[in-house]
Amino acid sequence: EPEVTQTPSHQVTQMGQEVILRCVPISNHLYFYWYRQILGQKVEFLVSFYNNEISEKSEIFDDQFSVERPDGSNFTLKIRSTKLEDSAMYFCASSEAGVSYNEQFFGPGTRLTVL
């Protein structure tokens, strides 16, 4: 069964450093998403991406965040200058085009630890 994959599974970085989290969505999906989950809290929407542009973003997704589809398979989330409060689990998701119910398939997550 096709699945969303994410790398790395765990990333440790120093405050102020840039990190790039990578995702490979399901191959025939055209919508891509990033969510985050701070430890012990709910899963929060960050951004959605379609046709090489952001379609919706939350207030969390400020100027330090960016997303990109650098090639036909990868989808990345970049955090330019990490802060302690960016420590969280980051989930990538993807969904098909052309269906109304937008079932999103989630990857296993990348745990980001900012020291």
Add this chain to the structure above:
Amino acid sequence: AQSVTQLDSQVPVFEEAPVELRCNYSSSVSVYLFWYVQYPNQGLQLLLKYLSGSTLVKGINGFEAEFNKSQTSFHLRKPSVHISDTAEYFCAVNTGGFKTIFGAGTRLFVKA
């Protein structure tokens, strides 16, 4: 705006007992509803979904949920739980847009 309320943050239950995890949503438009399970240190796995049609939906691992439009609820049930069901359960709603809204989660703790 949509919102999801999971009424219980923790639910302790003995093995082989039935369990119900409660979820209420708020939306002014039609919704699609989902339950996800998260085992410790793992990602989100879809348990079941309500898209349309029958209001009783069955999912994996013996779970089922009932969509009640008048009460705006989508409670998750299992008639007999196992130790392996210990996990965090998230109710989520989508209105066909880009964003899925998650509840705060319910931690199910199954005791022997």
